[in-house]
Amino acid sequence: MRANLSELFKLQTVDQELQSIEETKGDLPQQVERLKKEIDDLKLDCENTKAELLETKKQLALNEGDLNSFQDKLKLLKEKLYAVTSNKEYDAITTEIDSMQEKISESEDNTLEMIEKEETLNTAVEELEPKIVLLEEGLIQKNEELNKKITVTEKEYEEFKKQRNEISANIKRPVLYQYERIRKGLGNTAVANISSYACGGCFTTIPAQKAVEVRTMSELILCESCGRILVYVNGEEVVPN
Ligand SMILES: [Zn+2]
Numbered sequence: 001m002r003a004n005l006s007e008l009f010k011l012q013t014v015d016q017e018l019q020s021i022e023e024t025k026g027d028l029p030q031q032v033e034r035l036k037k038e039i040d041d042l043k044l045d046c047e048n049t050k051a052e053l054l055e056t057k058k059q060l061a062l063n064e065g066d067l068n069s070f071q072d073k074l075k076l077l078k079e080k081l082y083a084v085t086s087n088k089e090y091d092a093i094t095t096e097i098d099s100m101q102e103k104i105s106e107s108e109d110n111t112l113e114m115i116e117k118e119e120t121l122n123t124a125v126e127e128l129e130p131k132i133v134l135l136e137e138g139l140i141q142k143n144e145e146l147n148k149k150i151t152v153t154e155k156e157y158e159e160f161k162k163q164r165n166e167i168s169a170n171i172k173r174p175v176l177y178q179y180e181r182i183r184k185g186l187g188n189t190a191v192a193n194i195s196s197y198a199c200g201g202c203f204t205t206i207p208a209q210k211a212v213e214v215r216t217m218s219e220l221i222l223c224e225s226c227g228r229i230l231v232y233v234n235g236e237e238v239v240p241n
Pocket of ligand 1: 192199203223225226
């Protein structure tokens with residue numbers, strides 16, 4: 001266990017280096033992610049609007065066809081009206097003409113409504129497209145910035161990653177698992193060095209007997225106050241018993 005704990009302390013040092021490299025990127029990775037999402041959302045919006053526009057154009061064409069056929073029918077009916085021979089026939093055709101005129105008026109209303117819709121959708125697409133282009137340009141810029149930062153720290157980062165793998169290999173899985181879990185929970189350090197009977201993480205005093213046990217590093221002991229793994233390390237090296 002002693003070796004495990006001392007390796008764990010080393011691992012933490014490496015993890016802190018890795019974290020500070022990550023931090024040099026600032027919130028650029030999040031900015032890039034946000035931009036990507038915004039672009040995806042707008043693209044979807046634009047596609048849907050275009051699909052609706054296409055559908056409206058189709059409907060408009062159909063409506064126009066209907067309107068033409070109604071107008072043709074009206075024309076025929078009016079011609080028929082000149083040739084009627086009885087009042088009954090006259091009334092019947094007049095009724096038909098009325099109903100056809102109603103259909104035409106309805107169809108014209110529909111057409112007008114659809115033309116307005118088409119215009120609205122067209123405007124929406126015209127507004128969305130340049131917005132997307134602008135955001136995409138912004139994304140390229142942010143990506144470049146981020147890549148520059150990554151390039152600068154890449155070598156160092158890879159070196160620490162290598163060290164991390166090597167150190168991790170020396171630590172037993174359950175200990176490593178506990179370390180990762182605590183680290184995730186606390187968001188920073190999972191291992192605390194004790195000094196003068198106090199936890200180096202939260203500075204809570206540790207009972208003398210427990211401090212003695214921590215110093216032997218023969219088992220995994222957690223700080224009762226902050227939950228960090230307690231170790232006794234002097235500088236780089238573990239202090240010998
Ligand atoms: Zn503590």
